[in-house]
Amino acid sequence: MDLNDTPEQARYRAGVRAWIDEHAADAPAAEGRDEQHAIAARRAWQGRLAAAGLAGVTWPLQYGGQGLGAAEQVIVDQEIARAGVPGILDVIGVGMLGPTIIAHGSEEQKSRLLGPMLHGDEVWCQLFSEPAAGSDLAAVQARATLLTDGGWRLSGQKVWTTNAHFASFGMLLARTDPDVPKHHGLTMFVVPMDAEGVTVRPLRQLTGDPEFNEVFFDDVVLAADAVCGPVGGGWGTAMTTLMYERMTIALGSESMGYRAERFARAIAADEHARRDPEVRRRLGEVAVALLAVRFSGLRTLSGLQQGQIPGPESGLSKITTVRGAIDAGDLMADVLGPEALEAASEWTRMISYLPGLKSAGGTEEILRNTIGERVLGLPPEPRLDKGIAFSQLRAAERAAATR
Amino acid sequence: MNLELSDEQAFLREAARGVLSRFATVTAARAALEDPDALPDLWPAACQAGWPGLLVDEDRGGAGLGAFDAMLVMGEAGRVLAGVGLLGHLPASELLQRAADARVAHVADGELRASYVAARPPGDVTTGWTVEAPAGPLRAAAPVLGDDGLLRGRACWVPDAPGAGLLVAVATREDDGSPVAVAIDAETAGVAVQRVMRYDATRALGHVTFDGAAGTPLDGDDANGPAGAWYLAQALLAAESLGCADTALQTSVAYAKERFTFGRAIGSYQAVKHNLVEVLRLRENAYSLLVYAGWAYEDGHDEFPLAASAARAAAGQALDLASRTMISVHGGSGATWEHDAPLFFRRAQLSRRLLGGLGDATDRVAGELLRAA
Numbered sequence: 001m002d003l004n005d006t007p008e009q010a011r012y013r014a015g016v017r018a019w020i021d022e023h024a025a026d027a028p029a030a031e032g033r034d035e036q037h038a039i040a041a042r043r044a045w046q047g048r049l050a051a052a053g054l055a056g057v058t059w060p061l062q063y064g065g066q067g068l069g070a071a072e073q074v075i076v077d078q079e080i081a082r083a084g085v086p087g088i089l090d091v092i093g094v095g096m097l098g099p100t101i102i103a104h105g106s107e108e109q110k111s112r113l114l115g116p117m118l119h120g121d122e123v124w125c126q127l128f129s130e131p132a133a134g135s136d137l138a139a140v141q142a143r144a145t146l147l148t149d150g151g152w153r154l155s156g157q158k159v160w161t162t163n164a165h166f167a168s169f170g171m172l173l174a175r176t177d178p179d180v181p182k183h184h185g186l187t188m189f190v191v192p193m194d195a196e197g198v199t200v201r202p203l204r205q206l207t208g209d210p211e212f213n214e215v216f217f218d219d220v221v222l223a224a225d226a227v228c229g230p231v232g233g234g235w236g237t238a239m240t241t242l243m244y245e246r247m248t249i250a251l252g253s254e255s256m257g258y259r260a261e262r263f264a265r266a267i268a269a270d271e272h273a274r275r276d277p278e279v280r281r282r283l284g285e286v287a288v289a290l291l292a293v294r295f296s297g298l299r300t301l302s303g304l305q306q307g308q309i310p311g312p313e314s315g316l317s318k319i320t321t322v323r324g325a326i327d328a329g330d331l332m333a334d335v336l337g338p339e340a341l342e343a344a345s346e347w348t349r350m351i352s353y354l355p356g357l358k359s360a361g362g363t364e365e366i367l368r369n370t371i372g373e374r375v376l377g378l379p380p381e382p383r384l385d386k387g388i389a390f391s392q393l394r395a396a397e398r399a400a401a402t403r
Numbered sequence: 404m405n406l407e408l409s410d411e412q413a414f415l416r417e418a419a420r421g422v423l424s425r426f427a428t429v430t431a432a433r434a435a436l437e438d439p440d441a442l443p444d445l446w447p448a449a450c451q452a453g454w455p456g457l458l459v460d461e462d463r464g465g466a467g468l469g470a471f472d473a474m475l476v477m478g479e480a481g482r483v484l485a486g487v488g489l490l491g492h493l494p495a496s497e498l499l500q501r502a503a504d505a506r507v508a509h510v511a512d513g514e515l516r517a518s519y520v521a522a523r524p525p526g527d528v529t530t531g532w533t534v535e536a537p538a539g540p541l542r543a544a545a546p547v548l549g550d551d552g553l554l555r556g557r558a559c560w561v562p563d564a565p566g567a568g569l570l571v572a573v574a575t576r577e578d579d580g581s582p583v584a585v586a587i588d589a590e591t592a593g594v595a596v597q598r599v600m601r602y603d604a605t606r607a608l609g610h611v612t613f614d615g616a617a618g619t620p621l622d623g624d625d626a627n628g629p630a631g632a633w634y635l636a637q638a639l640l641a642a643e644s645l646g647c648a649d650t651a652l653q654t655s656v657a658y659a660k661e662r663f664t665f666g667r668a669i670g671s672y673q674a675v676k677h678n679l680v681e682v683l684r685l686r687e688n689a690y691s692l693l694v695y696a697g698w699a700y701e702d703g704h705d706e707f708p709l710a711a712s713a714a715r716a717a718a719g720q721a722l723d724l725a726s727r728t729m730i731s732v733h734g735g736s737g738a739t740w741e742h743d744a745p746l747f748f749r750r751a752q753l754s755r756r757l758l759g760g761l762g763d764a765t766d767r768v769a770g771e772l773l774r775a776a
Contacts, residue, residue: 267776288692378668
């Protein structure tokens, strides 16, 4: 039962802290009103972090990383948070897509793509979800057809794409063979976002901000070397990305700012509220949930250090985080009244952000199915899509609906 | 950092499971509802396993282990509804040890069974030390250690008090109201322990009355003793509750896989599956907070009150839902006398209301954070 750094980790932390303290004055603001300017500054800052060895900490040395473990990555994250400076801009690229390329990409892809990604010179986006393929990701319809020269022609639509409006590349899951069951006919592609036929449109959310984009592909021509991993093996490649996504979420859920202490501070400021038994009970329940998330994250990290890979059970922490934060937002608004819903209030944004977050990375309902089946070993519900070619699935669904 | 069980901890847990498997504790829990003598006496086995001295230093005859180790044993007891007597004994042993009381060696080897007569510490917006009243939500003032050296007062619903040889009661001093633990031989004049059974026959409870009883104030140099014992008891009860919840969940999951309705295993229905995943979610939250409590205790950290209260609240929630889900997953038979599910439900219902109850634990989580804010 030990939460402390080993002597090596303590030395590493001291080095990280010293670098950040020395350079914190040069760090950009975490959020800026002028987006273009802010993004340029964040990209430059990512470059500084990468040059100092504080980005891609777990990447292998040969690809510009530090070849260190999850513990060191968490130390870097903790020290960055402590100093109040922003971390890397391209969390999706460096945290999830880079490791996917390292696992499945060709040597050419690795040497061309990883360096600029790490240094923030080329930002990446993840082109997986579609309007009809969210939690059921293997239902993607974006279609890539093989051309005679070995290249591919891509058509379709992606949605919920973070950072697409300033990304240089996207990692895209497309259907390359509709005549096999849906998990088998998929292939992963590296798509240059400036290719002809790519259209990015911001998607304004409940918060009022365009947090995501929708991206359209109209006969986009890709070269043969755009394929990442085996043709027809895109599902396996996507699973690698999602495993790193789980890890990023499991280790970083507190960085979303839903900390029990934050809500306690706000309540403590109100002498009446802090003595109200109902407010205290609700605050206590929120805090129990969010403290549990904190220590579940540490359990995950501890497991990683012992060589375990986080499984679907880490999704439980996401459910708890979202629910705890929703309850906290309700509590704050109940205590403060309508004033909590004023546009500039810190609670307004949180309250508006959470309903969507509930479905981010897969809906809570499907997550519960996955955990019930993979962790508890419960049998799946009957499905129409097993053992049937994707091209036949629509007809089977229609037949079931009219039966 | 390492939050995995050590080899020694894994061994301690497996050994506890082995010891308890020799007794048909769940069957006895049912029989004892009608015949209290049906409960096996687990104390000799506990002594043989070295559990009474888990928290006592090795040079005083104990095992010198920490709260998390004790929580592992409590979890195994909870799994099979075993009433071992450790919930009362272990916090008492801790108070004796902190004060270097000579009786700690007999308590460590189990020759002397002790019972902690708890008093709740004041919170961030409440004053005074309180104990459970015989009925109702109101709390009574903790027993008072008079200037004459005699203890007066009453504490109700005290775990493991009946039959204990030594009572370690938390009281307040008559002159300045400061808390003090007092060790009193249960046979001393002026001490009365009334055995009470409520709803869950595996839980030995007592109403303890001190009517001018002479005891030994445990004047250790550690002013945090009386409060620390309260939070230790919270952590132990949390661990025991989590063990109960684990059995309830595992039994429910196994049944959901083998029971078929409308041509499908009931565990394939989302309505059933999602309920079971919700139990798992609360279970994982509680386990993470037990780890927090174990770490905070070991590090002598001032977060222990927060961690132990949070663990208690989370484990109580988990057991509540696990025991209700165990009944509902088993359909109509889940609520029959012959089924095990009602025994876990009884355990959940009573545990939730002991030692301040879940409400107090949840309030204390808020209070600790508000105090620190």
